[in-house]
Amino acid sequence: MKLAQGTTVIRNGQLITGTGAGPIRDAALVIQDGKIAYAGPVAGAPPIPPDAQRVDARGGTIMPGLVEAHFHPTYFNVAALEDLDIKYPVEYVTLLAAANARLALECGYTAARSGGSLFNIDVWLKRAIEDDIFIGPRLAASGREICGVGGLMDWNPDYRKIGMEGLVLLVNGPDEARAAVRKLVKDGVEWVKTYPTGDAAAPDTNDHHTLCMTFEEMHACVATAHNHNLKVTGHCRATEGIKNALRAGYDTLEHGTFMDQKALDLLLERNTPVVPALQFEYASIVHGPEIGMPERVVDGHKETLEGGADSARMILKAGGRLGMGGDYGFAWNPHGTYAKELTFFVRHVGFSPLDTITCATKTGAEILERDKEIGTLEPGKLADVLVVDGDVLADISLLEDRSRFIAVMQGGIVKAGALRP
Ligand SMILES: [Zn+2]
Incomplete structure (x- = not known):
């Protein structure tokens, strides 16, 4: 650049x-x-x-x-999860991702970490931004995400015979987890995004108290990624999933929703940053009913919002590190509204504006491991x-x-x- x-x-x-x-x-x-x-x-x-x-x-x-620490450039403000994967061909999603990157920069976000992308669009988007072909945040790329078979992201039933090739690498056991990370190494990512736990979005089989990967799979991801100088993060809501991630050596946690004292101790020992992404939950509660989100899903989001806000307050008070990022790219939480995350932390979580800005700048740069160059x-x-x-x-x-x-x-x-x- x-x-x-x-x-x-x-x-x-x-x-x-x-x-x-x-x-x-x-x-x-x-x-x-x-x-x-x-x-x-x-x-x-x-x-x-x-x-x-x-x-x-x-x-x-x-x-x-600002640094957006949980950015999905290829999520194009979808109303249904499955649209993330199969609605458009990769060529068109690439163009949409470039437009989202431009918008993020226009919104004051000069750096961002991808939280997962369709194929490895973010790897090449990063290259185009670095080469001044497009404008956008300085990007850290994640490519495809990793999830256990039958887990949160494995939503296409087998009879459709379409798999999840574009969005997620599905793994069964540590050998397949290792193989998936090795594929990502070749793709050129810097971060490996995994799904240790479920989410309120999938109340039947993968709710926010469910695990979607085993400790052994997570540990295999970390060992392989760290060997190749990649970093690992994961969607962690359930308490046990948070502890598994910290014990496995994750470099950051996404959400960190249901922390207990033991999880907090592990977190502080390792000084692992957490990106809560709470505005997404809030927007789901406020706008979910308008778009036909089932009541039990909305109820789940209420529980994860409350848990996530409690955990964020606990982490800040204990001197831990928090990044600001918000899972933008859904119909009810669209690109271009990234700074709503900061407002939410001030108005609803009780952070001071200055602390919130520090999370969104300095800590964001630390998460990217570019704090010697940017962030302050x-x-x-x-x-x-x-x-x-x-x-x-x-x-x-x-x-x-x-x-x-x-x-x-x-x-x-x-x-x-x-x-x-
Ligand atoms: Zn995400």
Whole structure:
């Protein structure tokens, strides 16, 4: 991805560095050749060359670009789960994924980790973004997800004879789990996304208290992935599935819904980040009935929302790490509404706006293992910056409103927002 050339200075706003420190009022951010040269009070800024590009933050906020830690570029706002896999051919879904990536960047998300993709579209989408063919978040790719046979993602009945080739690799036993990870190694992914547990979406055979993989299968995934320098995450709702994942050496947990004290202890010992994705549950409860979601599914989402919110509060209080990401790409939780996750954490979970932003920037970059390059506004890092017209600490929901974005920058280049050339 190209870097800006020359000097840019952003002034007339409060600076949120993303480190967790409080805002710096009347700040300056100086960018030199795409990297941050200075981030601090305007009074301490270095002399600015006369030919520097100047950005006026209009008394608003200068902050790091957001990181969407659970992004499904190939989910095209489907109303039915099975549409994820078979509604369109891979060629068309690739184009939809490119449009979703562009939208995510326009929404202020300068980096994202894929939580799973149709085939390995995200691997090539990442390449196209890196090569400046499309605009989109700096991406970490996951390709196809792994689930046990008969588990949450194995929804096509055998008589249809269509398998789950595009979306999920189905495994029976540790040997097949190993083989699936090896296939992903060849596909070029960085993350292996697995399904240790079920979900409220499948109340009959794979509800949120069900396990969809054995410990042995999960451990085989981790051993194989780590050997090839890949990382492993998993959809973990049931308490036992969370513990299995932590004991197997998972690098992050998705959802981490029903934590108990023992699970929390294991989590803190390993300092494993969790991405709760709660707005999805909330949206399912609010909009599910309108689209014919069965009552027991909605009830299940209520239970997972409550469990997930309790666990998130527990983790934050204990000093654990949380990323912000939201499983966007369903009809009731569409792409383009990613920052609703942050609003939900402030309004309904009780996080402070500053903590929420730290989760969505610094911790997001840590999850991507790119925290030396991105995630906070500190000298030497890439200038992935979001400039917002307004005080996001007073009203976090400003981040949902793209019309308030003055600039979305990657490497100091304005890619979206009012100042986009
Ligand atoms: Zn997901």
